[in-house]
Amino acid sequence: MKISIITVNLNNQVGLERTLNSIEKQTLRDFEWIIVDGDSTDNSKQYLEQNRHFFTHFISEPDAGIYDAMNKGASIAKAEYLYFLNSGDELQGPDALLEIESHLDGTDLIYANINIIDGATKRIKKAPEKLSFRYLYDDLPAHQATFTRRILFEKLGGYDASLKIVADWKFFAVAVLKNNASYKYINSSFSNFYMGGISSLEINAKRLEHERKHILEREFPILLEDIKHRFYLERTLRSLRKSRRILLLQRLGLLNKF
Template structure:
């Protein structure tokens, strides 16, 4: 019986052959071997399929690939999830590159979300963005955990895939549901996981925030949604520096979490009885 791999790497691609070549090379350079690779191509016409066929001949880790039309990046990611057998799922889409030999540093220990830091490349200056040790509502109000830096336990996808009604923030929605509302385990590891070119639609703050607020409005009770709006406005005001300071106090964290979980559970009960 074949041993379950520690990780299933999913790569989604559409007409980005040059980016795909870089991504596959970064995977192939890993010394870590307990992984499978799944490639979901959206019927590219730029030579990407030839690149995948060549890669298939050069590695035994490619366990599945397809090239067919889809409904966007999250539809492709969901297709990939269906083909995984690893304990953890990791998304490294075309153009994103793993840091050399990083996979051997990841502690696959059963934690729900294991996440590290990300290196933004391109533009005038490369920079490393460090993720917080604590993921809470204040952080997720305006930011997210980049999927290029997250190793997500497969069990967290058993009852929820990415919501394809959202074009930019479906991965943010998944982390919000799992970490905040379902209180899954998570931890930050002090490593830069991947290089990411932020010149895509998901890096547009205005559009991302629009989708975040749309989801919050559709899924939270009105008082909690209005509180999010007020906090969002406060973060953009001259008082924004007060919020991180407040958020570090245990009293603030306890009260905020109790209120959120109470309202969320009440809303869930009312929804079930509609």
């Protein structure tokens, strides 16, 4: 068995139904599915009890936040790869897991594109084939489109549950930049992410920025200085491109465009 699906939920029965429906339809059945509910007060627990024959494991108890719940699920998992598909998100099409499994070749981190759905609007968020510190400075492949080897997750101690928004970003950055984890990009989309999650809400933007800055300063101080210098050079170049004197020299053929 290669895949452990971990679904975290808190008071989101509607989202649970969408996630369950997408997993129930999968043609690949050789996976385990772990549900971690944060002691919901809506009808989530009743819904899960009614459908628990679909799950390998089901927990419902208070937790310290979404990353604590995700760590709980990972601690139970037995398969080679962990896949976090939280309540509300869904797999795209019945053959999604079947296609994904064909790519699980022992690489530490395997990631793909993801469909972003915001109301009636749908777009594909593409991940890069090659990762860089510049990319990871302010982004990462979506966890709904990432498959992580369980032994890597355990080696790095899972997600930092003291963080509220960017623990998955920290894990990915530390895995690749500090532990030289192997990675592979799949140029395809297997899952749908619906806007409205904690990291996508505008009110959490300042906290997200604060948490990332704190991690960068603590974990990657040398690289952070390099990226700050690059930002300075990029701003300087943009200013030069807008300079009237520079534009005049270019029109006169005395300076090549840059």
